[in-house]
Amino acid sequence: MINTPLFDTTSLMAALPEIFLLSAIVVVLLLDLFLTKPFKQVTYYLTQLSLLTTGVLAFNLIGEPETIILGNSFILDDMASVFKVFMMVAAMVAMVYSRHYLLQHSLFRGEYFVLVMLSILGMMVMVSGHSLLTLYLGLEILSLSLYTLIAIARNRAGAVEAALKYFVLGAIASGLLLYGMSMIYGISGSLNISEIAVFANSATLASREVLIINFGLVFLVIGIAFKLGAVPFHMWVPDVYQGAPTSVTMFISTVPKIAAVAMLVRLLIDGLGAMQPYWSDLFTVLAILSIVLGSIVALLQTNIKRLLAYSTISHIGFVLLGFATGVITGYGAAVFYILVYVLMSLAAFGVIILLNKKGFEADLISDYKGLSAHSPWSALMMLIIMLSMAGIPPFIGFYAKLFILQQVISSGMITVAIIVVVFAVISAYYYLQIIKSMYFEDGDEAQESIPAPIDIQLVVSINAVLILVVGLFPDFWMQLALSLF
Amino acid sequence: MSFDQILFYVFSFWFIAASLAMIFSRNAAKAVLFLILAFFSAASIWILLEAEFLAITLILVYVGAVMVLFLFVIKMLNIDKSSLRAKFASYLPLGLIVAAIIAAEMALVLGNNQFGLEMMAAPARHAADYSNITVLALQLYTDYVYPFELAAVLLLIAIIAAITLVHRNEGNRKTQNIAEQVSVKAKDRVYLVSITTPNKEGK
The missing domain is CATH 1.20.5 (Single alpha-helices involved in coiled-coils or other helix-helix interfaces)
Incomplete structure (x- = not known):
């Protein structure tokens, strides 16, 4: 009766990035305790080194044949490796920006970096998850770290409120996701993604089995939509973006979105690909609502973090639209879009953090009045980012929207495409409004340019210039995104 | 109806009743006690399903440790119930409608047609060893x-x-200094002062 279980340690090499990162986390966590005040920066440098090494390890695994290890709950394929490399690069950039912010607002603590690394570990688990159980555990590791990161500025009432709101709504979303997973497990009898795929694909599926799978599917889609922040599960996004410390907002709005997309691919395309006609419809509705609401409500915002929150919501709408097409080229376009979005969002928050001063957060749109006069370089960076987000060629944001729209039109959803284009034009208004206040309005008082450390200035510049450079040859990146499916 | 089934219905009844009582209880301490009853009934159902270890763990960990901790917390925090209930009534009608719709829809999907005994056979019983x-x-x-x-x-x-x-910064943390505490002498802590008692007139 007791089957001899198979546990092969030689196959663990496929999980080397995760194993290394967890070991590094424990080392940094313990080392941080023994560092005295003047040496606290060591934690930051060790974090960057750990992320870099993890990224290199993941990069070396690109091109390896698909392997499923650890009791069929961990998958290594090109998508996992490529996503991990992108996540590491984005996290390293985010950490450069974060340090500047944390030092200025006296929030610099070793735990911040440990929690960021733990959340990245959770995301890596999600990206490589091949069973409902590991996907869920990865999500929880990610979420718990994020809740704490938001509340780390516990002296600010806004941060505590944001953390609590995110925590309560996140717990409900996790509950819904788990309920959906339990339904899928109940009917298919397996937690394993490939076994679920075999079950959902079988021709002899009774109608009641299809019904139960769809019932679970709805809850899965709700859980994923919550994590991505799609309408109508977006309630937490603006408040959390505004309330959290800007460095945490930047982190939440970038790297975890890649992981959420990876979870979507694992659950719905790898696992329930046979149910594609059902979830496509759900995604189309979510996407249209997100684009419409994200574009219109953003027009009324005066806080730039809130504005970027609604901008995220409409970007997520485009990503979901790519998945809604139900064809591989559409999935590729969606993955391309999310990576481009992460690049743009990182740069936007980078400029916001660059303009921070001690005791002053540049988070109102009016704070950007006359920016071109006193810091022309930052204003130029912001100009590139805003034009790219609005989807104006030759910046990369244009191609991201173009690829999505091409797929939407070629799959015959003409009405949807028209709605989306109309609202994309409307959304251009609020991006242009920021440009207007930077270049054509005078600041209230004469401000001198803000001295910032050279590392953050350099990284922000590279980040913003990449938006232009990548935009010059988008086909290479699109091919890369397509090769993942 | 077999004895197993009767037991199942008894435990399920207590499970549902205790859960409802927990939600609707006005007193937080009572709610925790109802939750304990709910856990206990769930554990009993697990035993019927031959998952003895899980059942015992549920009772030991949740009832024994987590819920006791909960009771401590509730006793230590003075929760102002009136402020918690302030918006309850205004959200109630909408909440009830939404809940009723969701419950009805779920009942359609999760009814006997899909999960009845004819559809899902009972799992095979294991041997005694x-x-x-x-x-x-x-x-x-x-x-x-x-x-x-x-x-x-x-x-x-x-x-x-x-x-x-x-964890707050080190300045306002209260720590023990064991060496100082051990080497303390009686004269360091207690010193006698002679006071002249005032007479009745207060002079």
């Missing part, structure tokens, strides 16, 4: 070693999070 714990242990440390380790990471995060959020 079947050891639940052995199977669980073997599975947990081999096939499920990855989720098991991830759960450990989750607990690590909980510890880090709790300390990060609660």
Whole structure:
């Protein structure tokens, strides 16, 4: 009766990035305790080194044949490796920006970096998850770290409120996701993604089995939509973006979105690909609502973090639209879009953090009045980012929207495409409004340019210039995104 | 109806009744006690399903440790119930409508047509010498070693999070100095002062 279980340690090499990162986390966590005040920066440098090494390890695994290890709950394929490399690069950039912010607002603590690394570990688990159980555990590791990161500025009432709101709504979303997973497990009898795929694909599926799978599917889609922040599960996004410390907002709005997309691919395309006609419809509705609401409500915002929150919501709408097409080229376009979005969002928050001063957060749109006069370089960076987000060629944001729209039109959803284009034009208004206040309005008082450390200035510049450079040859990146499916 | 089924219905009834009582209880301490009853009924149902180890763990961990901790917290915090209930009534009608719709829709999907005994056969009974714990242990440390380790990471995060959020800077922390406490002499702590008692007139 007791089957001899198979546990092969030689196959663990496929999980080397995760194993290394967890070991590094424990080392940094313990080392941080023994560092005295003047040496606290060591934690930051060790974090960057750990992320870099993890990224290199993941990069070396690109091109390896698909392997499923650890009791069929961990998958290594090109998508996992490529996503991990992108996540590491984005996290390293985010950490450069974060340090500047944390030092200025006296929030610099070793735990911040440990929690960021733990959340990245959770995301890596999600990206490589091949069973409902590991996907869920990865999500929880990610979420718990994020809740704490938001509340780390516990002296600010806004941060505590944001953390609590995110925590309560996140717990409900996790509950819904788990309920959906339990339904899928109940009917298919397996937690394993490939076994679920075999079950959902079988021709002899009774109608009641299809019904139960769809019932679970709805809850899965709700859980994923919550994590991505799609309408109508977006309630937490603006408040959390505004309330959290800007460095945490930047982190939440970038790297975890890649992981959420990876979870979507694992659950719905790898696992329930046979149910594609059902979830496509759900995604189309979510996407249209997100684009419409994200574009219109953003027009009324005066806080730039809130504005970027609604901008995220409409970007997520485009990503979901790519998945809604139900064809591989559409999935590729969606993955391309999310990576481009992460690049743009990182740069936007980078400029916001660059303009921070001690005791002053540049988070109102009016704070950007006359920016071109006193810091022309930052204003130029912001100009590139805003034009790219609005989807104006030759910046990369244009191609991201173009690829999505091409797929939407070629799959015959003409009405949807028209709605989306109309609202994309409307959304251009609020991006242009920021440009207007930077270049054509005078600041209230004469401000001198803000001295910032050279590392953050350099990284922000590279980040913003990449938006232009990548935009010059988008086909290479699109091919890369397509090769993942 | 077999004896098993009667037991199942009895435990299920108490489970549902206790859960409802917990939600609607106005007193937080009573709610915790109802929750304990709910856990106890759930554990009994698990025993009927031959999952003895899980049932015992539920009682030991949740009833024995977590719920006792809950009671302590509730007794220590003075929760102002009126402010919690302030908006309850205004949200109630909408909440009830939404809840009723969701419950009706779920009942359609999860009814006997889909999950009845004709559709889902009862699992086969194990022999008397079947050891639940052995199977669980073997599975947990081999096939499920990855989720098991991830759960450990989750607990690590909980510890880090709790300390990060609660730990204040060193200035206002109260710590013991053991050496100082041990070497203390009676004259350091107690000193006698002679006071002249005032007379009745207060002079």
